[in-house]
Amino acid sequence: MDAEQIICVDGPVGASDDGAVKLVRVYETRDPVRGILVRGLLEAEGLDVLAKGEGAGPYRMGPVILFVPEDTSERARELVAAADEGSLALTEDDELAVASLEALAMETPGTD
Numbered sequence: 001m002d003a004e005q006i007i008c009v010d011g012p013v014g015a016s017d018d019g020a021v022k023l024v025r026v027y028e029t030r031d032p033v034r035g036i037l038v039r040g041l042l043e044a045e046g047l048d049v050l051a052k053g054e055g056a057g058p059y060r061m062g063p064v065i066l067f068v069p070e071d072t073s074e075r076a077r078e079l080v081a082a083a084d085e086g087s088l089a090l091t092e093d094d095e096l097a098v099a100s101l102e103a104l105a106m107e108t109p110g111t112d
Helices: 032-044 070-085 092-107
Strands: 006-010 020-029 050-052 064-069
Touching (some): 020 070, 032 064, 032 070, 064 070
Antiparallel strands (some): 006 020, 020 064, 050 064
16 A cells, blocks of 8 residues: 555545645555444544445445545554554453443333
8 A cells, every 4th residue: 555645636624725635545455344444433533534445235345445634644544553453442441331331221211
């Protein structure tokens, strides 16, 4: 993956005077499921993401290439690296918190 590849498209986010947004490729995978997960991670952090190659329908085919505006590319790369390292995984404390919430929901009357 060439991290320095930059393309221009029209759009409102990070637009220059001429209305163009510089997008930087931050992630590429042949696994469409992994691509969707990484896209969701970036979007959950509030980053705008353009996905190219993401197939539609039940038989998704790769590769998936993710682009972000140039001004958010450093944060996007940090998140992708953290995900690849596994440092974004749930800890035991996080899992306990989820289990506690599930137990609380089962004890609350009127919920199913």
